[in-house]
Amino acid sequence: MDIAARRKADPAHWRLATAIRALSMDAVEAAQSGHPGMPMGMADVATVLFRNHLKFDAAAPNWFDRDRFVLSAGHGSMLIYSLLYLTGYEQMSLDQIRNFRQWGAITAGHPEYGHAEGVETTTGPLGQGIATAVGFAIAEEAMRAQFGADLCSHKTWVIAGDGCLMEGISQEAIGLAGHQKLKNLIVLWDNNDITIDGRVSLSDSTDQLKRFEASGWRTLSCDGHDPADIERALSDAASGQDDRPVLVACKTIIGYGAPKKQDSSGAHGSPLGAEEIAAARAAFGWEHGPFVIPEDILADWRAIGARGREAREAWATRVDAAQNRDEFARRISGGVSDRLAPTIAALKEQALASKPKLATRKASEMVLEVINPELPETIGGSADLTGSNNTKTRDLGAFTPENRQGRYIYYGIREHGMAAAMNGIWLHGGLRPYGGTFMCFTDYARGAMRLSALMGLPVTYVMTHDSIGLGEDGPTHQPVEHLAICRATPNTLTLRPCDLVETAEAWEIALSSESTPMVMALSRQNLPTLRETAGENLTARGAYVLREASATPRVILMASGSEVEIAVAARETLEAEGVPTRVVSVPSMELFRDQDAEYRRQVLPAGTVRIAIEAAVRQPWDWLLLGERGREEASGFIGMTGFGASAPAPTLYKEFGITAEAAAAEARRLLG
């Protein structure tokens, strides 16, 4: 059916969809930058979805029980901006659309969480949306189980492109969603056969329906330009007729209606140009100028935006009547539990009394054992390293299709999928996710970890086996650059506690965080309790004096995590030799950077030898070795200069020269 026939077949639909296409073309043209092809191709599907299916109320964008809409193919951002403007989201003015991709506008090149209400998650790095959506769907199931369908019962809709489906993260998402039978997750695949390089057939020949079916999905197909056929497929998808997530393959034409560029990569990622836009307008029968949406069409769209009001009000009434409404309100606000501080305080006192020697991964488990029963909002998991990450506590049952009350997720060997799912779980609201893997596999999860940071989501990465201290598994499993990676990443809090007290403090920080993800770097090997005071959360200072020198310090030894023990031993040697030596524990460089200059000078005064000890690369330590504006400290570093090796951990520390003897020798050398 050609465009003229489409126009005639369903004019009411046509004009709604055309409004999206026109705005998308116009905004990209005005910006002279952007991706018109995807919004033009998916306008029909999006129109049917918003008109007939999506549960939302444009007047209340953050209504908890709304359906979530995730634009995984984030380059098509004008699709969602158009929809938000047309349906009447207050923030999304026509001026914002006109200022697409300009400084200060909420209409960023890719949808950015926190810019415009209605954008549920940041997308753009391909595959992140679909994998984050799995987290939304998990959270929906969990909250429904915990609070009942009266308070939580909605779907998660995703629009994903070929790029999303080629990225490996999509397989992790698909596998997890199928296994978990997330029946309220519906993915609409923009099956347009085009990638940036050309036709999909240049690089892929996967039968996507078969692939999704192989992982336990139901699959449907539709003509993505026929509103009746779309409606049939979406109704079927939304019917919940069985317990599988649903893929709907929507056959579309990228840049639909742009006569010369449609169905080619020419429509994908650049403005169509004035001539092509004029020709498209003619084909659409759209006689309105740039950014002009006629009143009647806008009114119809606004009515769609108000469609969910009644449902929202009914929900609010149910919430008001609910017995557990206060706890529900606390949970969906993301607020910190008042049970946290006393529970941590008690554990710290206990740690000081018993002074255990244990791995910080085990210390982390001890914290979680007392925290999880008090904080019902936690939802833990691991990428198939449960017994190594020590992430599962006794009270957490497994989250499964049969037991949605379970608060522990077996994510499988899917680090990237886990990280993205945790983003989605937090974004959904009501739950506070943490998940574990080995520190080295930060590499596998980076794409989603960066989005945690960019979006400002307080998810916790429990990264155990955080150095050569893991021993025999060897260099593929031994992080050396990963602390540097996490510390270099904006808005990421890297916490590397040295004992049970600091680990408890680190978890207190993590579970109080409102807008920063945490990377908790934890040891495999046993470590002594070094802290001698409970009281103040000193980890929150980032760095602090753990052992004072016997007189004005001539040497300051800085260390984090498993190397603090080495610094303490080196101090004893140096003190015995008459060298007053201070040990500064540095569980978090970021938090230390946030302290005022006066405190930083107190901890690291000028005029001493400074040595940093960390079983990792030196790069992030240079600023602490540099000191306040480059004064004349002599400085040294005891750590790694290359990759690790396979051998028992004590051998590795000795062979790589990360020992108290080496630190003391370096101090002597620098003292001259």
Next chain:
Amino acid sequence: MDIAARRKADPAHWRLATAIRALSMDAVEAAQSGHPGMPMGMADVATVLFRNHLKFDAAAPNWFDRDRFVLSAGHGSMLIYSLLYLTGYEQMSLDQIRNFRQWGAITAGHPEYGHAEGVETTTGPLGQGIATAVGFAIAEEAMRAQFGADLCSHKTWVIAGDGCLMEGISQEAIGLAGHQKLKNLIVLWDNNDITIDGRVSLSDSTDQLKRFEASGWRTLSCDGHDPADIERALSDAASGQDDRPVLVACKTIIGYGAPKKQDSSGAHGSPLGAEEIAAARAAFGWEHGPFVIPEDILADWRAIGARGREAREAWATRVDAAQNRDEFARRISGGVSDRLAPTIAALKEQALASKPKLATRKASEMVLEVINPELPETIGGSADLTGSNNTKTRDLGAFTPENRQGRYIYYGIREHGMAAAMNGIWLHGGLRPYGGTFMCFTDYARGAMRLSALMGLPVTYVMTHDSIGLGEDGPTHQPVEHLAICRATPNTLTLRPCDLVETAEAWEIALSSESTPMVMALSRQNLPTLRETAGENLTARGAYVLREASATPRVILMASGSEVEIAVAARETLEAEGVPTRVVSVPSMELFRDQDAEYRRQVLPAGTVRIAIEAAVRQPWDWLLLGERGREEASGFIGMTGFGASAPAPTLYKEFGITAEAAAAEARRLLG
């Protein structure tokens, strides 16, 4: 069939396979660390493979036309170490087996490339092996097309576990291999139903056969403990009956024969213990002590190791007789072409003559346009950003099933798969791979990029759009921490050229590298030609004086890539104000670090104000700001402190304060 029946059914096979099982149990027990379950489970399959199919000669481990064997499930390293010892690889002595996982042994916890001959690639991070194998298979097809089946015709065999198949990277590998119809790639899936956390059903329910078929693979199944059935499946897989890669699902029991621990995660990752080992020995009918392989069994295995000798000698005869044998020898040696230096020199002269203003990604394309016709070993590609990465030159046809002469690979939207495939292409020999994506998507490729560094493979990552300078696509696409990430990674050369001359020099370094991967960070935006001399490859110095001060410098401005232009402009301002100012271009911190102290002092003498300018985070610059042993330089940094934003690039530079004015102002402030 129980074990007793298995023993009786094929005793000749049984004793060969049992030797693997016994060595694996014993080595893990001696190390008190390791993974016995996988080698015990896959011993039968590996025995049939090595005995009947794998083309190799233990006396010549690096024979070019051997079949490649990749143990993707690298934790089962004792499987490959056992096979190398049994078949008679000279390096793999019984002492090495006894020293499994000990300092200095070649028997690392996971197979490490470069430690033991016969280990074709480093594995351990799950999924890397199968994805690297795709590169082996691509290289085999390409070399066969270029030099003929007489010189290159072999298979790539992979053993992969459930973990490999759950990792997202496996989907990228499967998709690419199926699309490219890599018929000589055969994956043997250790289908044992067990992961670390327990049964696979805890976290996955994917129908793997269906999944592989969906991506164009042929699939077979066998009973992984029945040698006849294994032989049937492997013969069928190796028959090359059609042009699809082949998956063989081998149903196995993890820890096969260990009576209490088999078929459970208890057999996966820790020693079995003396009692269980004794019981297993009894079940196997293996009456020999730890590490004892009876002479007759060893002799049978050694005969298997010598099986390929004739084929190798025949191949050598064919090579000797080949017309192009010298070029073939150069190609498979990985040697640097003598055409490289003059081609680069000519381009540099041309650049100085024309002084073009262009993006370094475009400069990179100009280099490749002259290099690719001269160096037939290059094989380029991009993860679906060909027109943005500027990686395809006119002379490179597409590498497709129909055109194996093509030297350009459309990798699809598969950054991780591309990186791993490039590792495999280099490891195979004969080709020098480069591939492009956006710098920010380093995040997606990290797992394989780290292995490039760990293995020491000189693959080149063409990372364009390397800062906020990409503009409107916004913070999801704007790297700010990625230069720090690459610079923190051992044995990774980060090159960020500022103009066409430096870009040509960077490529000269890249194409001469023997054991270091390169990350080439290239701009989207146009940059002026700043270099004024050709001659010496100054980029190879890492940092050098680009603009000298008019007198003894009071200020040194350091910058890389697109910010060198800003440093040059700031210098003009400061010089006009009477402040002698030097500009140091820093295309590579790693190479500067490798210079002698005298040169470093010449470039960065003490006693000046130092300012670094880079549109990225400060972390890697601190060591250059610190100076030689922390002297009293005042120092400043002009760069990013957080994520970027969506707006035109010039606006972003201004709003984030990365301007010549800001640099000059900082200099004035520091001069006091």
